[in-house]
Amino acid sequence: MHGNIDRRDFLRLAGLGGVAFASGLSGCADLAATRTRDFHFVQLSDSHWGFNGPAVNPEAATTLKRAVAAVNALSQPPDFIVFTGDLTHTTDDPQVRRTRLREFKAIVAELDVRDIRFLPGEHDASLDRGEAFQEFFGPTHYSFDYKDVHFVAVDNVSDPGARVGNEQLAWLAADLDKLDKEAPIVVLTHRPLFDLAPQWDWATRDGEQVLAILMPHEYVTVFYGHIHQEHHYMTGHIPHYAAKSLIFPLPVAGSQPKREPLRWDPAHPFQDLGFREITGGGGATPFAVHELPLGGA
Numbered sequence: 320m321h322g323n324i325d326r327r328d329f330l331r332l333a334g335l336g337g338v339a340f341a342s343g344l345s346g347c348a349d350l351a352a353t354r355t356r357d358f359h360f361v362q363l364s365d366s367h368w369g370f371n372g373p374a375v376n377p378e379a380a381t382t383l384k385r386a387v388a389a390v391n392a393l394s395q396p397p398d399f400i401v402f403t404g405d406l407t408h409t410t411d412d413p414q415v416r417r418t419r420l421r422e423f424k425a426i427v428a429e430l431d432v433r434d435i436r437f438l439p440g441e442h443d444a445s446l447d448r449g450e451a452f453q454e455f456f457g458p459t460h461y462s463f464d465y466k467d468v469h470f471v472a473v474d475n476v477s478d479p480g481a482r483v484g485n486e487q488l489a490w491l492a493a494d495l496d497k498l499d500k501e502a503p504i505v506v507l508t509h510r511p512l513f514d515l516a517p518q519w520d521w522a523t524r525d526g527e528q529v530l531a532i533l534m535p536h537e538y539v540t541v542f543y544g545h546i547h548q549e550h551h552y553m554t555g556h557i558p559h560y561a562a563k564s565l566i567f568p569l570p571v572a573g574s575q576p577k578r579e580p581l582r583w584d585p586a587h588p589f590q591d592l593g594f595r596e597i598t599g600g601g602g603a604t605p606f607a608v609h610e611l612p613l614g615g616a
Contacts, residue, residue, distance in 0.1 A: 357466045357600030361390055361397040361432075364509075364544030364594075365564035367442060368426070369419040370408040375567040375580040378588065383426050385613055386565045386594060391431045397596065399465065400432050403544040403562060404440030404476060404509030406452075413447065420455045436463070440509045440545065441476040441520075449477035460487055462494050467600060469498055473508040475523040481510060482524045492532050503602040506533065506541040511561065513554050516572035521546055530554055538602050546572070547580075548591070549610060560608065563593040589614035 366383045376382060390400065407419035420443070427435065437456040444452045449459040459474040471494060475483050483491075495504070506512075512526040523529065533539050539557045547564035548571070567580040568591035584590055592613040599606040 358398040359596055359598035361400045362403060362542055362562050362595050362597060363565060364403040364562040365405040365547055365566060367405055367408040367566040368423040370566055375583050377583060379566060382565055387427060387429050389613060397432055399434035400430060401436045401507055403507055404438045405442045407443055409442040416451045420451055424455055438472050438507055438509055439476050444477045445479045468503045468505055470505045470507060473506055475508055475510045480524060483529055488528055495532060500535060501537045503538045504536055508543045510545045511543055511559060512541060513552060519572060519578040521572060533557060540606055562595055563591060565592055
């Protein structure tokens with residue numbers, strides 16, 4: 320127990336599965352302000368720099384820059400920023416891939432926050448097993464600590480078969496084995512670790528093995544991207560939260576025959592695109608998430 324109520328009791332009462340949400344559209348930031356904070360960070364995902372598709376985003380050449388400006392305009396700068404994959408759009412040409420990664424890096428260098436963590440997506444890494452990504456951003460999987468929270472970046476995209484792989488699984492187990500079972504852990508990854516929609520590549524083929532390593536730990540929260548929409552899911556006591564895209568939204572899993580981007584609505588530009596602020600210290604105090612749209616209120 321922690322104080323008068325433990326985290327699991329709080330989650331059952333709140334019905335939020337580990338994160339208290341405040342919508343950027345409804346102006347509920349006061350909810351976040353009422354909770355104890357140790358730090359806050361920003362998650363951006365799926366910018367797909369290099370994408371060209373006027374029917375789904377005629378502003379593709381400026382949307383990432385718009386996101387950078389929006390983060391820089393936050394009233395309180397985040398302690399750090401994470402990009403959870405698909406920084407660039409896929410290409411078969413290794414030189415074009417590197418050009419896009421270089422251009423992406425130059426654009427996000429305009430962020431006022433210096434501490435930025437990058438994860439690859441399959442568009443960045445699956446065709447060369449992360450070789451070009453590592454040239455620009457370093458390892459595809461790693462861990463770091465911030466305040467009392469342990470962060471783990473899991474690579475489930477460099478393997479073209481959508482696997483984490485035995486070597487990384489062993490690394491993950493060893494990395495977490497040094498922690499107390501009640502230490503707060505945040506997992507950052509690109510694909511979902513559970514089978515959301517395997518037919519749409521919304522799964523990790525050995526995700527169950529990753530979850531088996533995480534399950535003994537009391538306070539784990541997973542933030543990921545890939546599906547281009549906000550989505551909340553529980554595996555046991557572990558909440559998983561997908562982020563919106565910065566380039567185009569995708570349909571709800573199974574809502575249509577094919578996984579095709581939703582078309583641009585000129586009356587509502589940048590609709591369903593956005594990023595999030597995540598605040599809190601983890602552990603017995605749930606993180607609070609504030610969803611922020613690119614299209615304005």
